[in-house]
Amino acid sequence: MTRQLPNDTTRAWVEIDLGALQHNGAALARLSGVPLLPMIKADAYGLGAVPVARALEQLQPWGYGVATTEEGMELRDAGIERSILVFTPLLVDDFGNAREARLTPVLSSRTAILKWMGQRAVLNTAAGPPLRTPQPPLPQYHLGIDTGMSRAGARCSDLPGLRDVLESFPPEGACTHFHSSERNDGSSEEQERRFEQALEQLPAIPPLLHCENGAAIVRRQRSRWSLVRPGIFLYGVGSGDGASVEPRPVASVHARLVDLRFVEAGETVSYDATYHAVGRRRIATLAIGYADGYRRALSNRGSALLNGKRVPVAGLVTMDMTMLDVTDVPCEIGDIATLIGTGRNARKGATEPESDVLTVEAVAREADMSPYELLTGLRTRLPRVYRGGEA
Ligand SMILES: *Cc1c(COP(=O)(O)O)cnc(C)c1O
Numbered sequence: 206m207t208r209q210l211p212n213d214t215t216r217a218w219v220e221i222d223l224g225a226l227q228h229n230g231a232a233l234a235r236l237s238g239v240p241l242l243p244m245i246k247a248d249a250y251g252l253g254a255v256p257v258a259r260a261l262e263q264l265q266p267w268g269y270g271v272a273t274t275e276e277g278m279e280l281r282d283a284g285i286e287r288s289i290l291v292f293t294p295l296l297v298d299d300f301g302n303a304r305e306a307r308l309t310p311v312l313s314s315r316t317a318i319l320k321w322m323g324q325r326a327v328l329n330t331a332a333g334p335p336l337r338t339p340q341p342p343l344p345q346y347h348l349g350i351d352t353g354m355s356r357a358g359a360r361c362s363d364l365p366g367l368r369d370v371l372e373s374f375p376p377e378g379a380c381t382h383f384h385s386s387e388r389n390d391g392s393s394e395e396q397e398r399r400f401e402q403a404l405e406q407l408p409a410i411p412p413l414l415h416c417e418n419g420a421a422i423v424r425r426q427r428s429r430w431s432l433v434r435p436g437i438f439l440y441g442v443g444s445g446d447g448a449s450v451e452p453r454p455v456a457s458v459h460a461r462l463v464d465l466r467f468v469e470a471g472e473t474v475s476y477d478a479t480y481h482a483v484g485r486r487r488i489a490t491l492a493i494g495y496a497d498g499y500r501r502a503l504s505n506r507g508s509a510l511l512n513g514k515r516v517p518v519a520g521l522v523t524m525d526m527t528m529l530d531v532t533d534v535p536c537e538i539g540d541i542a543t544l545i546g547t548g549r550n551a552r553k554g555a556t557e558p559e560s561d562v563l564t565v566e567a568v569a570r571e572a573d574m575s576p577y578e579l580l581t582g583l584r585t586r587l588p589r590v591y592r593g594g595e596a
């Protein structure tokens with residue numbers, strides 16, 4: 206599991222603690238009391254869907270959630286056998302691939318359900334004499350219900366018109382999605398009431414019901430439903446501000462100093478000359494930039510941990526390089542700066558973790574973006590180094 210080629214850590218990299226991921230998943234399973242349906246869409250929020258799924262297998266989740274057919278196919282190709290739910294509505298053009306990869310789409314329209322189930326009839330006739338050919342497994346789907354996101358899912362008023370298809374092809378599950386799960390404002394509970402009203406209109410209650418993302422699990426704990434769908438909590442980002450349970454950090458981003466220079470008073474750093482040296486300053490260059498996912502919005506705002514101190518980003522973050530003002534910190538070329546996560550003190554001759562930490566949330570706040578955007582923005586140019594995690 207641990208990929209640690211010598212050149213993985215020569216320039217810049219993201220380190221993923223699979224042990225912490227497993228810990229966070231186990232904490233949510235304990236808290237909710239129901240099986241997990243971990244959301245590993247968008248390449249597991251930028252951390253690598255296949256290694257993340259392999260590590261989560263240890264927790265025996267019910268299945269995995271993705272956004273696209275391609276993401277589901279990637280997991281199947283990697284040997285993941287559990288159910289894989291595809292949450293973004295699929296166009297009919299995608300049904301063939303989804304069917305072949307045994308994915309479970311979340312559907313909500315009459316046309317989509319009929320086409321999805323119809324695919325089976327076509328496959329059956331193409332498969333030869335029915336008695337001698339093993340039946341392909343029944344294609345499964347979950348019914349998506351819109352209770353307030355207005356993004357996807359059947360609206361309550363659509364359900365009477367779906368009754369006959371739901372009767373002929375009962376879904377394996379039904380789900381909805383909260384728009385403000387981290388808020389204690391009653392909105393999730395209102396959405397649940399609508400979900401229950403919708404369920405009452407179905408010809409039969411599907412066996413698997415699920416509503417809660419990570420923030421909803423943490424806020425409400427024991428689930429009333431069959432499965433829970435955590436995402437970002439698994440990857441080390443909690444709901445903050447007095448949440449009863451906090452995740453362990455999972456992702457950290459490090460880059461090495463590749464250049465060091467002194468600039469004199471009045472000289473500037475980087476494009477557009479937005480950083481002006483006040484007196485003689487020492488500037489370090491890191492081999493990481495916005496093409497790696499270190500966001501340009503951190504220009505002149507972000508900071509890094511270097512040899513036990515916090516140092517500011519100097520000037521605009523460029524595509525491949527980012528400069529730091531390291532005037533106050535003894536350092537040399539090759540030292541490791543930490544842009545997200547816990548610092549390392551190379552001066553102490555070791556990669557010992559420091560006490561100071563730049564959390565994903567704090568860095569995202571500096572960049573005026575959500576932690577989701579920051580994590581999913583980490584580019585694949587940044588090598589991923591996986592540590593820990595029991596099989
Ligand atoms: C992304 C997603 C989740 C997980 O949300 P987090 O806030 O990351 O816990 C759950 N359900 C659906 C439908 C999602 O798209």
